[in-house]
Amino acid sequence: MKKLVAATLACLALAGPAAASSDRTLDVVAPFEVKGPDPALSGAVFQRMGIAETLVDADIDGQLRPGLAQAWSVSADGLVWKFPMRSGVHFHDGSPLTAEAAARSLRIARDKPGLLDKAPIAAIEAVAGAVVVQLSEPLAVLPAFLSEYRSQILAPAAYDDDGRVRALIGTGPYRVTSLTPPMSLEVARFDDYWGVPARIGSATYRAVGRAESRALLAESGNADLVYNLDPASRARLAGSATVELLSAPLPRSLLVKLNAAHPFLSDGRARRALSLAIDREGLSRAVLRYEAAANQLLPPSVPLWHDPEAAAPGYDPEAAKALLQALGWQPGQDCILRRDGERFSLSLTTYPDRPELPLVATVLEQLWRQIGVEVKIHSTNSSAIPEGHQNGSLELALFARNFALVPDPVGTLLQDYAPSGDWGAMGWRHDRFESLIRGLARGEGGAQQRFESMAILQRELPVIPVAWYRQTAAVSRRLNGARLDPFERDFGLDALSWRD
């Protein structure tokens, strides 16, 4: 018994210093799990950790720049795109980057769900040291599609004969030394990197699902870069001596999707009434805890699409009531509106993967009750929203939509609103909007067309923009050079260095 106690005490004593000593490995913590080596599953993490790269890259303003391709050009008819390969690039297994390897990676990516399988691509081939993409119709945003993480270029040895990804062999400044799904990933500097080599020699990535645990990891100094902090932890860490907080607006919006084919919602005035009943400023201050009231679909961090002159969204429950009354709705005995014997009662579908969503849903339930609209909240799996869209059963949905899967939101807008999409408009069609967006996707038109299309969405409200998101991260004060990428492509590891 005594021996056992002594042995345990010795173990505890040993464990302490081992954990406290620093071998100067950078520790990154975020909520995203590593599901496996396939970029289609977890490519976002590989891109942010600087492991795998794409033909086209983007800077933190969302401007495209050459990546593994040294430039790009398009034929006069807009159907043939050429991406000549950068020379002297090696994969982490030592093999050289060739146009053949890049074309194969893209063909495999195209067979999986993503932007490439939706693009009008006829063929992807390697011709004389360049990747050549043949289109069946013009697509101006193709370079942006190729900058997305699912278009990552991996070494030929990364795939098996069936095109399944068996190992993660990329070209980035860091190479994988250990990949342990679903929680962790270790990387070391790749000395043969074609660009500026990283300054920090090794790093780990850990997926930690609980926001409280992530914040405590930052506060205790067990992690150097911690992403996706929740509002309560943000307030707590604001005065910390060990970390500083970085914050950047994200091209991600909190939206209410409405089934415009539903008899209660088919009239634009009904949708406007629901929008007028939302106290966006109060809601974002109380739940998100920052100023984030949205007066249009896209936030100021997407300057090409955000109209700074747009009017404030307006909070006016009386006007909302008047609009509904004009549509024939009269309050019943339970204060819920009625028309032709039907109660104004709808179901609102949302999901708890983002913890703020069910909270926002309950606030909306209260706000809409004030104008006599009853909402039943249905918090379930995120796939219930696209599923309900497809089978037509969806009435209202609350979700967060990322408009920068590619740096240019036109791809997402095309998919969601021209005329409808799983995560966009439902039962809504607007010919002018559709022709504007299709034109912009082909590369026709400019600021005027972009602003006009956004104004149509704000006037017609196929979805109601509620708030815009911000990313907040905690950075150890031992680090220099940390920055937040608003397009969430990059943890910025290659620019980091230790302070002493």
Add this chain to the structure above:
Amino acid sequence: MAATGYRLLQALLLALFIGVTTFAMMRSLPGDMAWRIAAHRYGYDLVDADAVRLVQEELALGGPLLPALVQWLTDMVRLDFGTSLVSGESVIGEITHQLGASLQLAAVALALSLLLGPPLGILAGLKPGGWLDRGLLVLASGLRAMPQFLLGLLLILLVSVRLGWLPAAGHGSAGHFVLPALTLALGLAALSARIARDAMAAVAASPFYGFARQKGLSDAQVLWRHGLRNVSVPLVTCLGLQFVTLVEGVVVVESVFGWPGIGHGLVHAIFGRDVPMVQGTALVMGLTFVLLNALNDALQRRLDPRGTGR
């Protein structure tokens, strides 16, 4: 021999039962399977009808029930657990990795709870009503009543954030074990301390214990020769019951401390409708229970051989 045969039969029936019930439960969950799998694979930003169509094509979902069940059972006989519908990796590989991590944590927690609980309980039981006994009652009730989620966060705040002694979360080094194992161990120790205390008090009040003292043995000798073995019988029974508590606790503690274990894996597999993963995990966990209970029974019989001579 007969006992081993009985256990083997029990294990076999259990495996069959688990296979059929998990299969039926996963199939009867509301919502379309392909949609849930696609949502789990690609995340909420990317799940849409196209992704679902590709998932359906790849996995050939939506076939009739019975052939799928029969297929699973024959695979089981060949010890083939299949591949995960979400990650595409082999189920047995994922289970070994995740269950391994959970078992390590559970073993450390159990060992720690045995070091903390029974010794204190025995000391308290030797002097029922003493300050240690009363203090322990309050502490044990408090620890038992506190949710592990809260206890874990309090320990992180105190030990990692305030004192900076141990890592707050994660896994990999010995230091990472201490806080999650302690969170689990404190709850377990609270119960085993109470059981040990009651057993010790009963034994200490028994005539044979008094006689042993009368014949001149010292306190330590009486405890060592006549006390511990008698106290250990209810303790070992309690240990068997604690395996269940441990499994429950592991799910919560793993999520608080970011531990890559089976609790976390199983919850995610259920959300993602990863049927082979759920079936495989439930099966392995069920068989582990049978094994642990068999070992517990054997230990019980060694400690208290009365009634086994028949």
